[in-house]
Structure formats: C-alpha cells, structure tokens
Amino acid sequence: MKEIISRYKELGDFLKTRRSKISPAQVGLPESSRRRTPGLRREEVASLAGIGITWYTWLEQGKEIQVSAQVVESLSQALMLNEDETRHLYTLANQTSPMSIPPHNQVINPMLQRILDSLLLSPSMILDTRWNIIAWNKAAKTALINFENINIVDRNYIWLTFTNSNYKNMLDNWEHQAQGLIARFRAECGKYIEDPWVTEFVEKLRNESKEFDKWWSMHNVENERESYKIFNHPIAGKLTFEHSSFFVSDNMNLKLFINAPAPETDTENKMMKLMNVK
Incomplete structure (x- = not known):
C-alpha cells in the first residue's frame, strides 16, 4: 500500500515540476503580471490536455486515480515532455511505456x-x-x-x-x-x-x-x-x-x-x- 501511495505522490510531484517549467508563451497563452508562481496554472494544463480541472488537481495531489494511456499521452503533449520524461510519466501512471514507439515532438529545430x-x-x-x-x-x-x-x-x-x-x-x-x-x-x-x-x-x-x-x-x-x-x-x-x-x-x-x-x-x-x- 505504501508503494502505491508513493507512486501517486511521485506522479503528482512530477506533474507539478513539469508545468512549472513551461511559460504561457510557449503554449500560446498570454503572459500575466498577476502570476504568483512560474509556469502554467493547473487549469491551463487541464485545458491543454483536454481533461477536467478537478481530475487534474487530484492527480497533482497524489490521489489514487487510474490514468489511461490516452491521458498520459495528452499530458505529455500539454507539458511538452521529452522522450525520457514521457517514458517516466508512463511508468508513474502504471501504463506500458511505449519504449519502441518514436516519441511525439512538440518543439522542432x-x-x-x-x-x-x-x-x-x-x-x-x-x-x-x-x-x-x-x-x-x-x-x-x-x-x-x-x-x-x-x-x-x-x-x-x-x-x-x-x-x-x-x-x-x-x-x-x-x-x-x-x-x-x-x-x-x-x-x-x-x-x-x-x-x-x-x-x-x-x-x-x-x-x-x-x-x-x-x-x-x-x-x-x-x-x-x-x-x-x-x-x-x-x-x-x-x-x-x-x-x-x-x-x-x-x-x-x-x-x-x-x-x-x-x-x-x-x-x-x-x-x-x-x-x-x-
């Protein structure tokens, strides 16, 4: 049970740190001087990923929620994760990591x-x-x-x-x-x-x-x-x-x-x- 709780907490912490590294401008959102913390807000990540804000908040809070491969894919795109980060997210979400699958790419040369x-x-x-x-x-x-x-x-x-x-x-x-x-x-x-x-x-x-x-x-x-x-x-x-x-x-x-x-x-x-x- 402790292992399961640790996995969900790790997943939540990972999501929080990834969104903190993305500026609104990187995803086409307007900058605001009222932002208290760097990065995207929870509701912005939820909107970009096409999932509910309450559900995404629970994810970051480490609640025991089953996460589908489709949701993992959507979050990895919304958070602009690289190949290593995407594989790590699949692992934390207890989904089969697409190791042999070419990664999606959100940023080009x-x-x-x-x-x-x-x-x-x-x-x-x-x-x-x-x-x-x-x-x-x-x-x-x-x-x-x-x-x-x-x-x-x-x-x-x-x-x-x-x-x-x-x-x-x-x-x-x-x-x-x-x-x-x-x-x-x-x-x-x-x-x-x-x-x-x-x-x-x-x-x-x-x-x-x-x-x-x-x-x-x-x-x-x-x-x-x-x-x-x-x-x-x-x-x-x-x-x-x-x-x-x-x-x-x-x-x-x-x-x-x-x-x-x-x-x-x-x-x-x-x-x-x-x-x-x-």
Missing part, C-alpha cells in the same frame, strides 16, 4: 521552422508518426486552418479531417481524400501497432465519425505519394496544390508536408492575395 516560414505561398506543416501537427507556416494557417485555435490534443491531421467541419467543407471530394488518408494512416501506424495510443485513438475516432468507422473496417493501406489536393477556400475560391511529403533528415520520425501551388492554375495568384504578397 528553429532551422526547420525557418524553412517552413520561407515557403511563403505553399501551405506546409510538420507531422510526427501519429500524425500530430507539431509545426506549420503562415500559408497553412491562412489558407487551410488556424492551428493555433485548435486544442493541442485535437491538433491531429486525421482527427481534424474527420471532425472539423470547416476543414471538411474546404476539402474537394472529401470522401475520396479521407479514405486515402485512412489507408496511409493505417499503413503508418501498423509499424507501431503495440502502441496503446493507436488503439485508443482509433476507438475514439470510430465513435466520433461514422465514416471513419466504416472505412477503417475495410483495412485498406497505401503508401504516401505525390498527389493533387484541391481546397475550396471561403474567400479565395478553388485552390489546387501539388502535395508532397519528405522525411526530416535529422529525425526520421517527422514528415514535412508541402502543398505547392499547381502550375497552370491561378492558385499562386490567389495565394499571393491571401498572403498579401506583392
């Missing part, structure tokens, strides 16, 4: 962000192996969706494609694109099928989307390849892009998605107007 930013007219983003969107450029934020307004837990390319009505409505021939996306996601996550996150994420999305539930059951798979993507932007109208993806050279767990304006279309001119580029 500044050089990589500058490369993204240099693609002025090409909506681009960086995804991890779980298709979490961890970085993007201004073109993606302007032409596709403002990722800064999406809760960090929901900032997943698969999740947004099936649950975000604004993004769904912009995708031309959504059903075709969504089915292809499922096939590529299944091929990717098949490499890490032992990851508890995969099971919980798929189950959650199957409950959320009847289309995902239907198409996931088909077990279609395909590899990532160059393609065309068409978006119906509410202001610019039809935008046609050549879509390509590349592994990041110093981290093969990350992929760079680039949507370049297709030649022989007016997409480049429309993007210049959207981006106010002369």
Whole structure:
C-alpha cells in the first residue's frame, strides 16, 4: 500500500515540476503580471490536455486515480515532455511505456521552422508518426486552418479531417481524400501497432465519425505519394496544390508536408492575395 501511495505522490510531484517549467508563451497563452508562481496554472494544463480541472488537481495531489494511456499521452503533449520524461510519466501512471514507439515532438529545430516560414505561398506543416501537427507556416494557417485555435490534443491531421467541419467543407471530394488518408494512416501506424495510443485513438475516432468507422473496417493501406489536393477556400475560391511529403533528415520520425501551388492554375495568384504578397 505504501508503494502505491508513493507512486501517486511521485506522479503528482512530477506533474507539478513539469508545468512549472513551461511559460504561457510557449503554449500560446498570454503572459500575466498577476502570476504568483512560474509556469502554467493547473487549469491551463487541464485545458491543454483536454481533461477536467478537478481530475487534474487530484492527480497533482497524489490521489489514487487510474490514468489511461490516452491521458498520459495528452499530458505529455500539454507539458511538452521529452522522450525520457514521457517514458517516466508512463511508468508513474502504471501504463506500458511505449519504449519502441518514436516519441511525439512538440518543439522542432528553429532551422526547420525557418524553412517552413520561407515557403511563403505553399501551405506546409510538420507531422510526427501519429500524425500530430507539431509545426506549420503562415500559408497553412491562412489558407487551410488556424492551428493555433485548435486544442493541442485535437491538433491531429486525421482527427481534424474527420471532425472539423470547416476543414471538411474546404476539402474537394472529401470522401475520396479521407479514405486515402485512412489507408496511409493505417499503413503508418501498423509499424507501431503495440502502441496503446493507436488503439485508443482509433476507438475514439470510430465513435466520433461514422465514416471513419466504416472505412477503417475495410483495412485498406497505401503508401504516401505525390498527389493533387484541391481546397475550396471561403474567400479565395478553388485552390489546387501539388502535395508532397519528405522525411526530416535529422529525425526520421517527422514528415514535412508541402502543398505547392499547381502550375497552370491561378492558385499562386490567389495565394499571393491571401498572403498579401506583392
């Protein structure tokens, strides 16, 4: 019994120390001069992780609460934990540590962000192996969706494609694109099928989307390849892009998605107007 109590206390203390190291600016929250202690407040961590403030408070207080792998994943993202810290959190939460699973990455190399930013007219983003969107450029934020307004837990390319009505409505021939996306996601996550996150994420999305539930059951798979993507932007109208993806050279767990304006279309001119580029 003492061992169990010590584990929960250690978990609570670990969460408290991790949130104290994160500034509001790092997670897109406004700074406030009224903060009495450094770091994030409990309610801010709870909101970022998509869990209740009372429940999260109990966690920090060391109460005996069963913590699922999905909650561990959400907290590790919200607290921007590195690989070692994430594994430690899984251990404290008495969950199977995804030792063989490439870690999610919340902070990318500044050089990589500058490369993204240099693609002025090409909506681009960086995804991890779980298709979490961890970085993007201004073109993606302007032409596709403002990722800064999406809760960090929901900032997943698969999740947004099936649950975000604004993004769904912009995708031309959504059903075709969504089915292809499922096939590529299944091929990717098949490499890490032992990851508890995969099971919980798929189950959650199957409950959320009847289309995902239907198409996931088909077990279609395909590899990532160059393609065309068409978006119906509410202001610019039809935008046609050549879509390509590349592994990041110093981290093969990350992929760079680039949507370049297709030649022989007016997409480049429309993007210049959207981006106010002369």
